[in-house]
Amino acid sequence: MSGTGRLSAPGFPEAAVRDRARRGAAAAFPAAEEYGSTLYGAASAAPGPDGLDAMRLVPPLFMERRLEKLIDLGREPVHGDVDLATRIGGLHAPLPVYVSATGSTRAASGDAGLALSRQAGALGLPMVIGENVVPTGGYRRGTGGAHGALLDRLTAYGEALAPGVGGVVVQQSTEDADAEVWNLLYSDPGAAALLDSGRLAFELKLGQGAKPGLGGMTVLDDREAARLGDRFGTEALFPGGTTLRSATPGTFTAEILRQQIRLMRNNFPRARVWVKLFPGRDVADAVRVAVEAGADAVAVDGAEGGTGWAPGVFLRDVGLPLAECLHRLAALPRPVDGGLPLLVSGRMWEGGRVAKSLALGAAAAGLGRAALLAVDEDPRHGLGRLVDCLAFELRLLISALGKYRPAGLGPDDVWTAAAASAGEHPGVVADRR
Amino acid sequence: MTAPTLDTAPLRPPGPRAHLTDQRVRDALTVQQHLLTAARAFLHDAGFAETLPPVIGPVTDPGGRGSKQVDVDFYGHPYKLMTSAILYKQTSLLAFRKIFCIAPNVRLEPLETADTSRHLAEFHQLDVEVAGASREEITRLAADLVVHMVRAAVAALPEVFARLGRDTSAFAGLTPGGFPSLTHAEAVALLRQRGHEQSPDAEIDWRGEVLLSAARTGPFFVVDYPKGSRGFYDRESTTTPGALRNFDLIAPEGYGELCSGSERTHTYAEIVTRMRETGENPQKYRWYLDVVREGVPASSGFGIGVERLTRYVCGLDAVWQANAYPKLPGVVSP
Numbered sequence: 001m002s003g004t005g006r007l008s009a010p011g012f013p014e015a016a017v018r019d020r021a022r023r024g025a026a027a028a029f030p031a032a033e034e035y036g037s038t039l040y041g042a043a044s045a046a047p048g049p050d051g052l053d054a055m056r057l058v059p060p061l062f063m064e065r066r067l068e069k070l071i072d073l074g075r076e077p078v079h080g081d082v083d084l085a086t087r088i089g090g091l092h093a094p095l096p097v098y099v100s101a102t103g104s105t106r107a108a109s110g111d112a113g114l115a116l117s118r119q120a121g122a123l124g125l126p127m128v129i130g131e132n133v134v135p136t137g138g139y140r141r142g143t144g145g146a147h148g149a150l151l152d153r154l155t156a157y158g159e160a161l162a163p164g165v166g167g168v169v170v171q172q173s174t175e176d177a178d179a180e181v182w183n184l185l186y187s188d189p190g191a192a193a194l195l196d197s198g199r200l201a202f203e204l205k206l207g208q209g210a211k212p213g214l215g216g217m218t219v220l221d222d223r224e225a226a227r228l229g230d231r232f233g234t235e236a237l238f239p240g241g242t243t244l245r246s247a248t249p250g251t252f253t254a255e256i257l258r259q260q261i262r263l264m265r266n267n268f269p270r271a272r273v274w275v276k277l278f279p280g281r282d283v284a285d286a287v288r289v290a291v292e293a294g295a296d297a298v299a300v301d302g303a304e305g306g307t308g309w310a311p312g313v314f315l316r317d318v319g320l321p322l323a324e325c326l327h328r329l330a331a332l333p334r335p336v337d338g339g340l341p342l343l344v345s346g347r348m349w350e351g352g353r354v355a356k357s358l359a360l361g362a363a364a365a366g367l368g369r370a371a372l373l374a375v376d377e378d379p380r381h382g383l384g385r386l387v388d389c390l391a392f393e394l395r396l397l398i399s400a401l402g403k404y405r406p407a408g409l410g411p412d413d414v415w416t417a418a419a420a421s422a423g424e425h426p427g428v429v430a431d432r433r
Numbered sequence: 434m435t436a437p438t439l440d441t442a443p444l445r446p447p448g449p450r451a452h453l454t455d456q457r458v459r460d461a462l463t464v465q466q467h468l469l470t471a472a473r474a475f476l477h478d479a480g481f482a483e484t485l486p487p488v489i490g491p492v493t494d495p496g497g498r499g500s501k502q503v504d505v506d507f508y509g510h511p512y513k514l515m516t517s518a519i520l521y522k523q524t525s526l527l528a529f530r531k532i533f534c535i536a537p538n539v540r541l542e543p544l545e546t547a548d549t550s551r552h553l554a555e556f557h558q559l560d561v562e563v564a565g566a567s568r569e570e571i572t573r574l575a576a577d578l579v580v581h582m583v584r585a586a587v588a589a590l591p592e593v594f595a596r597l598g599r600d601t602s603a604f605a606g607l608t609p610g611g612f613p614s615l616t617h618a619e620a621v622a623l624l625r626q627r628g629h630e631q632s633p634d635a636e637i638d639w640r641g642e643v644l645l646s647a648a649r650t651g652p653f654f655v656v657d658y659p660k661g662s663r664g665f666y667d668r669e670s671t672t673t674p675g676a677l678r679n680f681d682l683i684a685p686e687g688y689g690e691l692c693s694g695s696e697r698t699h700t701y702a703e704i705v706t707r708m709r710e711t712g713e714n715p716q717k718y719r720w721y722l723d724v725v726r727e728g729v730p731a732s733s734g735f736g737i738g739v740e741r742l743t744r745y746v747c748g749l750d751a752v753w754q755a756n757a758y759p760k761l762p763g764v765v766s767p
Contacts, residue, residue: 172712183499183502187501187542187543187762189544192544256706256709259660259710260711261661262634262662263497263662263710265635265661266632266636267497267498269638293634
């Protein structure tokens with residue numbers, strides 16, 4: 001099966017993602033035909049610039065939790081005994097993974113957006129539909145042209161969806177507020193099945209990791225730019241009749257965020273409320289305000305996040321890395337009834353990064369570029385195979401750490417060189433939590 | 434006629450002929466005419482100017498609780514049907530100090546409101562706005578106006594009330610001088626005591642409103658709604674941040690809300706900030722913001738739901754019985 005090969009993702013482990021989209025869980029290992037003729041080892045001992053990648057997961061030798069599981073099962077536990085089912089921002093998912101927002105950006109438009117919706121639905125993965133889809137692609141079937149209208153994506157997702165899992169999360173930008181996206185959906189018979197089963201959520205977007213402090217950006221041809229110019233800022237920056245379209249980032253204060261969340265809960269009491277934050281220096285304050293105001297989930301997109309169009313200087317120079325966000329959030333008080341509903345995204349595609357994020361306090365991780373590449377590789381099964389492999393790795397990792405649920409992971413399961421040299425020794429006392 | 438219960442089976446309007454020839458509907462519309470005639474007389478006597486409200490405009494009341502606006506193509510520009518006259522009420526105070534109008538409102542309410550007995554997608558509001566008035570003054574005016582309207586209709590139409598089966602002794606307690614009031618926080622506490630999970634940060638939900646209403650024998654005000662529950666135009670208290678200087682008038686016997694009102698947010702910077710807090714894009718309110726930037730009078734006002742008041746006064750099962758061409762949310766009708 002060869003894919004369309006339409007997309008590329010420089011700086012992202014594209015080849016590895018495509019390999020998984022082709023081979024599924026088998027891709028957790030090198031190609032079997034190379035066995036016996038290739039010597040394997042880590043590519044580099046030097047930690048890279050990415051804090052999460054530089055960390056290691058450190059299983060203890062003594063495992064109280066495994067003994068509990070052994071007693072429970074009456075036999076030795078294996079990795080297949082790890083139950084990955086997770087509650088993500090009020091939605092149920094078969095593993096601690098969701099598909100993060102892909103909005104009006106061209107890479108996620110048209111058939112790709114629909115194929116992604118179908119596969120995510122079939123897997124029961126919660127899926128975020130990004131901002132500006134309605135002003136750009138339209139709302140109702142047939143109005144979206146090449147972009148794919150919002151309802152088309154929703155329908156494609158819903159038709160493939162298994163009972164009791166998944167859900168669709170719809171962003172609304174400042175420009176979307178003019179189009180009343182949430183209002184339209186909340187009383188649309190086409191969304192009633194999701195709403196009635198508690199599987200519709202609305203996401204308030206404060207920004208994204210690839211361009212902290214900026215609004216959504218896309219590139220349009222001149223004809224589209226003329227159509228949208230009254231609602232978005234447009235600049236004829238590029239040669240060949242193409243135009244940069246910039247949405248406004250929106251103005252927030254703690255009080256504006258608090259009140260917008262309360263208004264969402266007031267106006268849409270049957271929908272879940274998600275909030276997406278860019279990795280700003282006050283990310284811990286923003287998460288606290290959002291949770292206190294009643295958000296069902298707060299998603300933090302690290303500076304490693306991608307997918308959409310972004311200026312190079314923002315990718316290089318702006319925003320906190322996800323590892324630093326998790327570090328700053330670790331100090332937040334955890335609600336007594338379960339964890340902080342924290343979701344994270346940024347270069348997620350395999351089990352290690354996801355497991356480290358969970359250990360550092362996240363409830364789930366979002367796939368952005370990886371999901372699009374997988375669908376690009378195989379529009380029918382690419383995402384399924386990628387997620388199979390990720391789930392397989394998560395089971396291996398979580399059981400290796402002597403745990404059998406994602407929520408059982410904790411900071412002791414992660415080792416960082418920086419913390420170790422500073423005299424902190426996480427992981428030294430086995431399973432002390 | 435018995436007061437509405439909490440779990441009545443949904444009633445739906447018949448076709449237009451059966452509806453318009455139904456004696457209960459005719460009686461309800463007769464009472465409604467007397468209510469409006471009395472209101473006009475009362476307000477004219479008090480020095481109010483009656484204005485004719487616009488039906489379409491580039492922007493309208495953002496509304497709440499998931500209701501949608503209706504788009505109109507105005508020579509290629511996206512316009513809206515009015516969900517309420519609020520923006521025009523405030524700016525009309527540049528012409529007159531005290532105004533009222535009887536305004537049609539269109540709100541595409543969520544589908545689940547079709548069976549609340551209290552929601553119409555198209556309804557009418559008796560809108561009042563007074564420059565310089567405080568909440569105390571405006572609630573007093575609203576109470577006196579309602580008392581006058583109800584007494585006038587009851588005095589003029591004894592045979593109609595008899596035919597409707599409405600025991601007019603239910604209005605014996607309606608006397609000028611204001612209605613009792615409780616705060617939103619007190620209402621939340623009362624509902625929670627009765628086992629109803631009411632969010633302290635949100636609007637009183639529909640069932641909660643019926644529970645509060647059913648426990649009373651006369652109309653009452655709920656005041657000080659929290660900020661996240663209402664539009665930008667309800668003014669925030671300067672002494673109790675987070676509380677709005679607003680009110681709802683609730684009818685007794687389970688009939689629920691009749692009227693909403695408030696002191697208005699009227700300074701430019703406060704309006705823009707509150708627009709952001711309610712998720713609105715100030716850009717689309719350009720004409721209104723241009724006016725308020727140069728100043729509009731401080732004011733208070735309210736809007737009485739004409740069909741809801743008629744329903745309460747007549748003791749009707751559902752609000753659609755008080756409208757000649759009722760449109761229930763999601764129900765295709767003439």
